[in-house]
Amino acid sequence: MSECIVITSGKGGVxxxxxxxxxxxxLAMQGKRVAVVDADIGLRNxxxxxxxxxxxVYDLVHVIEGECKLRQALIKDKRLDGLYLLPAAQTRDKNAVSPDGMRKLVAQLKEEFDYVLIDCPAGIEQGFKNSVAGADRAIIVTTPEVSAIRDADRIIGLVEAAELPEPTLIVNRFRAKMVARGDMMSREDILEILAIPLIGLVPDHEDIIVSANRGAPAAFDEKSIVGEEYRRIARRVLGEADVPFVALDVPDTAWTILKRWMGLSGAREVAQ
Amino acid sequence: MVPNAPPSGPTRLGLKHTSSGLVLSLPPGQTFEAIRTVLRDHLALSPERYRGQTLKLDLGEGQISLFDLRRVLHVLRDEFGAEVVGVHCTVEALQRYAEKELKLKVHVSAPAEDTSAAVTPDTVTLAPTTSATEATTEVNTEVNTEVNAGILSHEELPGGDDMGDRVMTIHGTVRSGAVVEYHGDVTVFGDVNPGAQIVAGGNIVVLGALKGFAHAGSRRSDSFILAFDLRPTQLRIGKAIHLTMESAPERGRALNPQMASVQAGSIIIEPYRGRPPGMAMREVS
Structure with a gap:
């Protein structure tokens, strides 16, 4: 059964x-057929x-306006078999698409793919309404900042009002050290306000900037801890329970490396 | 004075995005021409904004005449493509509209005992033709009852025809941007997050954390606000305003119910001792 998930936040830049x-x-690395759809028409990224x-060559607006077939607009990723991109139009704006148009497009995509991921634009206007229209559920992205949390809270209300099921949460740019010093909102602080299930705690790491500039998402990189967290998020999205968060893993110290080397504890231990 | 000059007063349109839809409140005491100008100004920037949208009109005290109301509906539909699916107005206004149509004095009967029909207009003696906006009119008897569709629910409790006796209950978190307005008491089984607004004619009780904006007693200044965890951005009771102190107390896990009430004209917050104000004396006797 295929599913359409909208990734949204309210605030931009999170x-x-x-x-x-x-x-x-x-998700594609897990063997799923995935279409990622850029709904940020006019500001495609x-x-x-x-x-x-x-x-x-063609984009989402071309497909919706019937200027090309869906297959013509989908771009296949060379690195992964199941991954396709439906890009946004750069020369149009959000009003070029209606919620009905998006609904039809998503229905068409769901026939061919296991997962349809929609990259929602910031804000709560037309672009948001379009993105949510065809979605089966939502993932809310936020950072541990009061302004992002406030907007996420608003978006959760709007997602619920759109009669989607309870959304899940990914906290981005999380810094465990700052939380330990009391300088950043902790996971508990965030969940106290937003009160929805957490499915990702992505560490703040320069890997993300490097990978974005290279056009190779960190999830490809076996050694990147950010990539590791995204791979774990995919497992959680697929329904696997109790996948620990990378950001809360006990960091390697000389002592734990020594212990592991001596075979005292097998895998890296996990703190919850 | 020039005839037809718009009376002084607020000329702003109130536009509320509630999750149950858009509610447009008309500026009170304006002529149709003035309202149309305000509408056009308001929508000049994005004329397509309301196309295909459904919205409700808040008539407030019902100062607009039925004739003008019909014209406003036409403008909204023909010029802006918005469909008006309901109106909010007071019982008094509804009564006035009915009287104008019937040319007879209208008496509002007490609500029937049947709780499921507590707010249906059946008990208001009205001919069908009196409804202000043809067949699509949905009359919510009193002031606004904005309910965040999906998470908030709204119940009328039986007993008493005094509006203040009615309680609206909300199950779940009231999130940023949500507006809850009710003429009676409001009880929230959950948190009220920062950025959310609760305005009640009577008391507000939050069985969770109150971190947003709460205004109790918009109709009765002897109202109170009670929360298991009282950390609001702002409290108002009647006309009194309470700005929260600079450093809100740190989040504590222990329950610390607090109650805000008006004493000598200003809002006092104190630990909740098990009784709302005014109850103590009666209980003792």
């Missing part, structure tokens, strides 16, 4: 596009993050 790209890659910019 990492919706990065999350969409990485989650798409991670998802193609850049995925490194597929120079292959765009």
């Amino acid at each position: 990492g919706k596009t990065t999350t969409t790209a990485n989650l798409g890659v991670a 998802l193609d850049l993050i995925l490194g597929l910019e120079n292959r765009i």
Whole structure:
């Protein structure tokens, strides 16, 4: 059964596009057929993050307006078999698409793909309404900042009002050290306000900037801890329970490395 | 004085995005021409904003005449493509409209005992033709009852025809941007988050954390606000306003129910001792 998930946040710049790209890659790595859809018409970015910019011929608006077939607009990722991108139009704006048009498009995509991920634009206007229209559920992305949390809270209300099921949460740019010092909102602080299930706690790491500039999402990188968290998010999205958060893993110290080397504890231990 | 000059007063349109839809309140005491100008100004920037949308009109005290109301509906439909699916107005206004149509004095009967029909207009003696906006009119008897569709529910409790006796209950979190307005008491089984607004004619009770804006006693200044965890952005009771102190107390896990009430004209917050104000004396006797 295929599913359409909208990735949204309210506030801009918290990492919706990065999350969409990485989650798409991670789900495709699990063998799923995934279409990532850039709904940020007029401000398209998802193609850049995925490194597929120079292959765009047709876009989402062309498909909705019937100027081309869906297959013609979908861009296949060379690195992964099941991953396709439907890019946004850069020369139009949000009003070029209606919720009805999006609903039809998503229905068409769901026939061919296991997962349809929609990268929602910031804000609560037309672009948001379009993005939510065809979705079966929502993932809310936020950062541990009061302004992002406030907007996420508003968006959760709007998602519920749109009669989608309870959304899930990904907290981006999380810094465990700052939380330990009391300088950043903790996971508990955030969940106290938003009160929805947490499915991702993505550490703040320079990998993300490097990978975005290269057009190769961090989820491809076996060694990146950010990529590891996105791969774990994909497992949680697929329904696997009790997948620990990378950000809360006990960091390697000389002592734990020594212990592991001596075979005292097998895998890296996990703190909850 | 020039005839037809718009009376002084607020010329702003109130536009509320509630999750149950858009509610447009008309500026009170304006002529149709003035309202149309305000509407056009308001929508000049994005004329397509309301196309295909459904909205409700808040008539407030019902100062607009039925004739003008019909014209406003036409403007909204023909010029802006918005469909008006309901109106909010007071019982008094509804009564006035009915009287104008019937040319007879209208008496509002007490609500029937049947709780499921507590707010249906059946008990208001009205001919069908009196409804202000043809067949699509949905009359919510009193002031606004904005309910965040999906998470908030609204119940009328039986007993008493005094509006203040009625309680609206909300199950779940009231989130940023949500507006809850009710003429009676409001009880929330959950949190009220920062950025959310609760305005009640009577008391507000939050069985959770109150972190948003709460205005109790918009009709009765002897109202109170009670919360298990009282950390509001702002409290108002009647006309009194309470700005929260600079440093809100740290989040504590222990329950610390607090109650805000008006004493000598200003809002006092104190630990809740098990009784709302005014109850203590009666209980003792």
